[in-house]
Amino acid sequence: MTALLAGKHAALRTRVLDVLQRPAFAYVSVHDREAYRARVLEWCRLLAAEGFGGIAFPREFGGEHDTEKGIVVFETLAYHDLSLLVKFGVQFGLFAGSIHRLGTRRHHERWLRAAATLELPGCFAMTETAHGSNVRDIETTATYMPDSGEFEIHTPRVQARKDYIGNAALHGRMAVVFAQLGSQGAAHGVHAFLVPLRDASGQTLPGVSIEDCGWKEGLNGVDNGRITFDRVRIPRENLLNRFGDVAAAGTYTSPVASAGRRFFTMLGTLVSGRTAIAAAALSATKSALTIAVRYTDGRLQFGPDGEAERPVLDYLLVQRALLPRLAGAYMLHFALHELVERLAHAGESDAQEIEARAAGLKTWASAHAVEAIQACREACGGQGYLEANRLSILRADVDVFTTFEGANGVLLQLVARGLLTEYREEFGELRLWDVVRWMTGRAATAITELNPIITRRTDPDHLRDPEFHLNALRWREERLLDGLARRLRRRIGDGESAFDAFSACQDHAAALANAHVERVILEGARAVIDQQTDPWLVRVLAQLSALFSLHCIERHAAWYLEKNYLEAPKSAAIREQVNVLCRELRTDALPLVDAFAIPPALLAAPVSVPVP
Numbered sequence: 119m120t121a122l123l124a125g126k127h128a129a130l131r132t133r134v135l136d137v138l139q140r141p142a143f144a145y146v147s148v149h150d151r152e153a154y155r156a157r158v159l160e161w162c163r164l165l166a167a168e169g170f171g172g173i174a175f176p177r178e179f180g181g182e183h184d185t186e187k188g189i190v191v192f193e194t195l196a197y198h199d200l201s202l203l204v205k206f207g208v209q210f211g212l213f214a215g216s217i218h219r220l221g222t223r224r225h226h227e228r229w230l231r232a233a234a235t236l237e238l239p240g241c242f243a244m245t246e247t248a249h250g251s252n253v254r255d256i257e258t259t260a261t262y263m264p265d266s267g268e269f270e271i272h273t274p275r276v277q278a279r280k281d282y283i284g285n286a287a288l289h290g291r292m293a294v295v296f297a298q299l300g301s302q303g304a305a306h307g308v309h310a311f312l313v314p315l316r317d318a319s320g321q322t323l324p325g326v327s328i329e330d331c332g333w334k335e336g337l338n339g340v341d342n343g344r345i346t347f348d349r350v351r352i353p354r355e356n357l358l359n360r361f362g363d364v365a366a367a368g369t370y371t372s373p374v375a376s377a378g379r380r381f382f383t384m385l386g387t388l389v390s391g392r393t394a395i396a397a398a399a400l401s402a403t404k405s406a407l408t409i410a411v412r413y414t415d416g417r418l419q420f421g422p423d424g425e426a427e428r429p430v431l432d433y434l435l436v437q438r439a440l441l442p443r444l445a446g447a448y449m450l451h452f453a454l455h456e457l458v459e460r461l462a463h464a465g466e467s468d469a470q471e472i473e474a475r476a477a478g479l480k481t482w483a484s485a486h487a488v489e490a491i492q493a494c495r496e497a498c499g500g501q502g503y504l505e506a507n508r509l510s511i512l513r514a515d516v517d518v519f520t521t522f523e524g525a526n527g528v529l530l531q532l533v534a535r536g537l538l539t540e541y542r543e544e545f546g547e548l549r550l551w552d553v554v555r556w557m558t559g560r561a562a563t564a565i566t567e568l569n570p571i572i573t574r575r576t577d578p579d580h581l582r583d584p585e586f587h588l589n590a591l592r593w594r595e596e597r598l599l600d601g602l603a604r605r606l607r608r609r610i611g612d613g614e615s616a617f618d619a620f621s622a623c624q625d626h627a628a629a630l631a632n633a634h635v636e637r638v639i640l641e642g643a644r645a646v647i648d649q650q651t652d653p654w655l656v657r658v659l660a661q662l663s664a665l666f667s668l669h670c671i672e673r674h675a676a677w678y679l680e681k682n683y684l685e686a687p688k689s690a691a692i693r694e695q696v697n698v699l700c701r702e703l704r705t706d707a708l709p710l711v712d713a714f715a716i717p718p719a720l721l722a723a724p725v726s727v728p729v730p
Contacts, residue, residue, distance in 0.1 A: 120713045142161075166236040186458055189458050209240060217233055220358035256297070258272070284342055289341055291318075294311070295312075307380065312356040331343055335514050402491065406513075411440060411708060437704055443489070495510065533631035537631070602623060602627060640666065
């Protein structure tokens with residue numbers, strides 16, 4: 119199982135883990151913030167010296183030109199301190215990654231190697247105080263001045279300051295700043311600019327004001343800051359001009375004709391960030407599950423009168439808390455690795471689908487991490503509450519994963535819109551009149567008539583049948599899609615705007631997106647599972663797949679009953695089958711978390727298990 123999970127980049131994973139076990143990477147106190155931030159910066163420098171920071175970039179700039187390896191490194195780093203992960207991601211994924219993906223040759227030659235080696239510490243300044251996920255309407259301006267050949271970067275009001283910017287409070291010397299480009303009296307939408315923040319000695323430059331965001335719930339090893347620009351001038355060449363450029367005289371040109379498509383194309387080039395966040399959230403979940411399963415397997419408590427106490431993991435409530443999350447972690451692992459491979463080899467025609475899939479898996483992975491880590495903390499009782507055992511730190515650090523790189527609620531709307539429009543060419547615009555009628559017909563023809571024999575079957579062979587699982591998840595997705603399309607058509611027919619109609623149906627859209635992601639996870643996992651031949655792998659992966667699927671159906675049992683897809687006896691039988699699968703997988707729980715192969719040094723000090 120360890121070999122299956124490690125995949126084709128097993129050697130790279132081992133190399134990263136070996137580095138993380140060196141004495142220089144020993145965990146430090148999260149309460150001495152200044153020392154913590156300094157250590158995290160030093161850790162990043164050590165990783166850069168190993169070549170991990172630039173691995174995704176072209177060979178001529180010191181990398182290996184391998185996006186897949188870049189995500190593997192990021193995913194593996196998430197077994198260590200998550201402040202390190204985030205600072206590493208900001209520097210090499212967002213800052214250097216923006217130079218690589220949004221810039222052109224002149225930017226690569228001047229800055230990419232320095233960014234990839236941490237010679238040039240940088241920031242990714244997109245979010246504003248008043249505009250988080252709504253990047254399109256940010257207020258920072260970049261006005262071209264033809265007399266001097268410069269852009270003037272300006273913060274028009276305090277709510278337009280760049281907020282929550284990683285690496286800004288202390289270490290960043292340059293930022294990729296997203297701003298509204300204006301030239302020759304015309305507005306050309308959001309573009310990215312390289313704006314110096316500090317000189318080589320660390321002093322902020324004229325016109326740049328930076329303040330520390332202060333203590334956060336977690337990730338206090340990252341120096342988040344707020345940046346304000348007071349008419350800061352930068353050379354015209356500092357515009358990252360892959361998708362839009364300004365000539366010396368001020369003429370604007372772009373290879374993408376549509377302003378809407380240009381905006382989403384620019385953001386789409388950063389889709390690997392959401393994929394990496396999903397993979398990192400999964401790694402944090404694996405760490406928590408490893409700690410909790412090992413502890414509850416050894417922690418003795420209660421027992422029949424006159425008999426010895428039993429391991430906590432023998433009890434159904436603890437199994438129910440941990441093992442469906444363990445099954446979800448396995449299924450998500452396989453689905454994410456399928457996405458990473460597609461991302462690494464994607465062509466332009468795949469971009470829209472991959473963007474939506476990355477958004478959906480990021481929402482599911484981060485929400486699953488928050489839920490699973492809390493369940494692990496509770497399963498470990500008071501020991502789980504001790505900082506030394508890492509669960510409380512993981513819980514605090516991973517919480518923000520649900521809202522950065524796109525808030526989950528917003529990303530679910532993006533997924534739902536993509537499903538409604540079938541990734542139209544202008545995928546950022548929701549033109550519902552033509553789409554809804556077509557999509558309603560498509561969904562209606564995809565839903566087969568409900569068969570009373572199927573809705574009443576309760577035998578284990580049927581309930582564990584992968585075909586039943588996939589059909590059930592597909593049916594939920596298609597039915598929600600059909601229902602959402604009909605609701606939107608009615609509202610628009612009654613005179614509502616597309617915007618207001620969609621806003622009124624956001625809960626329905628979120629349910630559709632979640633249903634879609636669950637189906638995608640199961641399909642991606644089954645593609646791997648069905649290829650296995652080893653008897654133990656075949657058995658245990660079938661059990662994990664069944665537990666994941668039936669747990670999904672169980673969570674939505676009220677909906678399935680409401681839609682007559684299940685009858686009450688079948689719903690009860692599914693609940694019982696989840697219990698049976700938990701009891702069966704209890705025997706394999708330890709091998710399954712051991713297969714994650716997380717070094718003990720990264721799981722912190724082992725907890726003390728009382729001796730009976």
